[in-house]
Amino acid sequence: MAAHPKTSSTTRRKNDPESVQADILAVAMREFSEKGLSGARIDEIAEKTRASKRMIYYYFKDKETLYLHTLEAAYQKVRLQEAELDLDHLAPLEALSRLVRFTFRHHVQNPDFIRLVMIENIHHGRYLAQSALIQSLNAGVIDVLTSVYARGVAEGYFREGLDPRELHWLISALSFFNVSNQHTFSRIFDWQQAAPENQRKLEDHVAEMVLRYVRLDEANPQK
Template sequence: METREKSRKWKQNPEAVKADILRVARAEFARSGLSGTRIEDIAAGTKTSKRMIFYYFQDKQSLYEAVLEDCYAEVRGGESELDLEGLRPDVALRALLEFTFDHHSRNPEFIRLVMIENIHEARHMQKMHALAAKNERAIGVVERICKAGCEAGLFREDISPVALHWQISAVSFFNVANRATFSTNFGPELFDEAGQALLRRTAVRGILASVLKDVSQLDALCPADPSLA
């Protein structure tokens, strides 16, 4: 009786049901892609049914798009929680760099989903106007940091915020997307805890060095030796 009561209360909480579906669907789409994923497999891993999945998300493509939107909302939400407005521009950029590297490293499913959407030539994302608006705000964050850095005399004035965002995304993305092939070709040393810490410092220092007017400030901002941090 108690089990049935808990089940009934669960079904009466639509946000919890949808979150559960999205969690399982994220893993299934990341593993099998859009075409290879079956709604039956998603339903089997949730606390609901195939019928309820279609009730909330209409069809498999709509669920896939909802998963993409949920993944990007998670990234953008994490960025907004950094509270960069109160930081010096170079420190704010370092915080954004470190967050992006760490987020991508901890979320390989997100990376796989982005890879899958690239295989589809981003045709699903092109229809997702709310997602586009959220991602445009990410460029706005970089633009504000760059503007403040130039005004403070810290950054070079020829920086493109979009190119800088690309650079941050590229190094953080490659760290996960090419992990299997890179490890096979060159060994797994960069992907244990110490190796990831080294890559994180290297990525952050490299990008900061590309925007700072005075590179001599780099060691104070981001020491190459972690014992000096």
């Protein structure tokens, strides 16, 4: 005799809590990025997931805790993808270029992440500051940049005296603006910024600007 659909669904949720939580976080990401912390509703998140409102509270306690976990999941995703770039096996110039291009493309492909970061800035980074995980994850990308930069200096490609945190700021700023201000910039200047050919040009420009900034000798960048 076939199981009652409701019973079967409940059993699946109990047997796969990680999948249920991932589903909740994916929907929460869309809701928080579109409506902000104050505008998002647990009722609406529950309606769009395989979980009940009660189950969301069971896993995440309250809306603010869910928001914090959503932030953590968003940062964890980008940092894990950065770790897969395998930059240690590339020459410094190529490694830095790959990191810049990855950051640019990640932001284009994940506008919800950009909006979520903008919302957290509205809250002055208050929730982000509560997360030891996010602090650790973001320290990791600075460690990666420090390693690439140090190798570049040692091998005579990069100029000395640069701060990896400032370099990360530069990469992030150029890539972030491309998404955060895309609609206003396109309308103000009557320019199809999101068009594929324009995005390719902008990615090339960002990579070139960062490499020009760090290179020891622009006239002979390949040494």
